[in-house]
Amino acid sequence: MRAMQTESRKVSRRRFLKETALAVSGASAFAHLRRGLLRGAGNEFGVVVLLGPPGAGKSEQSRRLTERHSIPVISTGDLLRDHVRRGTPLGLQADSYMKAGQLVPDSLMNPILEDRLSQPECERGFILDGYPRTLAQAESLDALLKRRGLPPHIFLIEVPTERLLKLLTGRRLCPRCNRTYNIYFQPPKKENLCDADGTPLVQRPDDKEEVIRQRLETYQKETQPVIEYYAGQGRLVHVNGDQPPDKVAAEIESKLTPP
Numbered sequence: 423m424r425a426m427q428t429e430s431r432k433v434s435r436r437r438f439l440k441e442t443a444l445a446v447s448g449a450s451a452f453a454h455l456r457r458g459l460l461r462g463a464g465n466e467f468g469v470v471v472l473l474g475p476p477g478a479g480k481s482e483q484s485r486r487l488t489e490r491h492s493i494p495v496i497s498t499g500d501l502l503r504d505h506v507r508r509g510t511p512l513g514l515q516a517d518s519y520m521k522a523g524q525l526v527p528d529s530l531m532n533p534i535l536e537d538r539l540s541q542p543e544c545e546r547g548f549i550l551d552g553y554p555r556t557l558a559q560a561e562s563l564d565a566l567l568k569r570r571g572l573p574p575h576i577f578l579i580e581v582p583t584e585r586l587l588k589l590l591t592g593r594r595l596c597p598r599c600n601r602t603y604n605i606y607f608q609p610p611k612k613e614n615l616c617d618a619d620g621t622p623l624v625q626r627p628d629d630k631e632e633v634i635r636q637r638l639e640t641y642q643k644e645t646q647p648v649i650e651y652y653a654g655q656g657r658l659v660h661v662n663g664d665q666p667p668d669k670v671a672a673e674i675e676s677k678l679t680p681p
């Protein structure tokens with residue numbers, strides 16, 4: 423009887439040691455993987471800035487970059503829409519500018535962005551979609567990246583205006599997973615339903631034609647100087663956005679050089 427009890431204690435001790443060893447190696451493998459991903463993303467990319475007119479496909483390309491390289495996308499439009507949805511004081515103030523197709527003032531925009539960029543997942547790099555949109559924003563971004571030692575890769579996705587109008591009026595969005603579609607160029611498999619989760623697609627309120635014209639005018643007036651600012655410093659990388667999203671993604675990938 424005693425021999426059986428001793429044997430049983432030995433077996434449970436062996437099992438305990440084996441399970442503990444597995445748990446420890448699993449945890450450290452996870453930590454190693456996580457460190458590797460962050461280090462890889464940080465060393466490889468720094469910060470990717472996607473510039474281009476509204477509708478040029480910046481969100482779609484950001485989504486592909488984040489999936490491929492495990493660095494977060496910071497879309498200032500999404501950040502603002504989230505504040506509007508939650509009815510925060512900042513969101514309530516930003517809403518009227520967004521509905522009119524105008525830029526949200528920096529006094530509202532910058533604190534929202536800085537708060538997001540201070541989160542640990544942004545430490546080693548991120549993708550910026552929709553920022554900077556003015557010369558002042560480009561200068562404050564330069565200062566921030568210098569402080570943090572993160573070099574930016576600046577891409578300009580270029581699309582002819584006639585195509586942009588179709589891209590914007592035809593754009594539909596899944597409110598659940600944020601996946602984007604276009605009824606002319608990239609329709610969902612089933613009419614008006616998200617391919618990934620079957621949610622009915624919606625049109626953004628600022629994708630209506632009058633607002634679109636205003637947004638394109640705002641882009642010409644406010645964001646053109648940003649493009650000239652980066653071009654003048656030889657930091658702007660041009661990407662042809664007038665081709666299918668896969669080809670645009672391949673072009674960006676081929677032009678991403680280590681910082």
Ligand code: AMP
Nearest residue numbers: 498499519520524525526531552553555
């Ligand atoms: P987007 O989704 O990038 O097209 O942005 C939608 C709207 O959010 C814009 O029309 C602006 O009203 C506002 N917005 C987004 N990013 C910025 C920014 N960097 N500065 C000011 N307003 C912005």
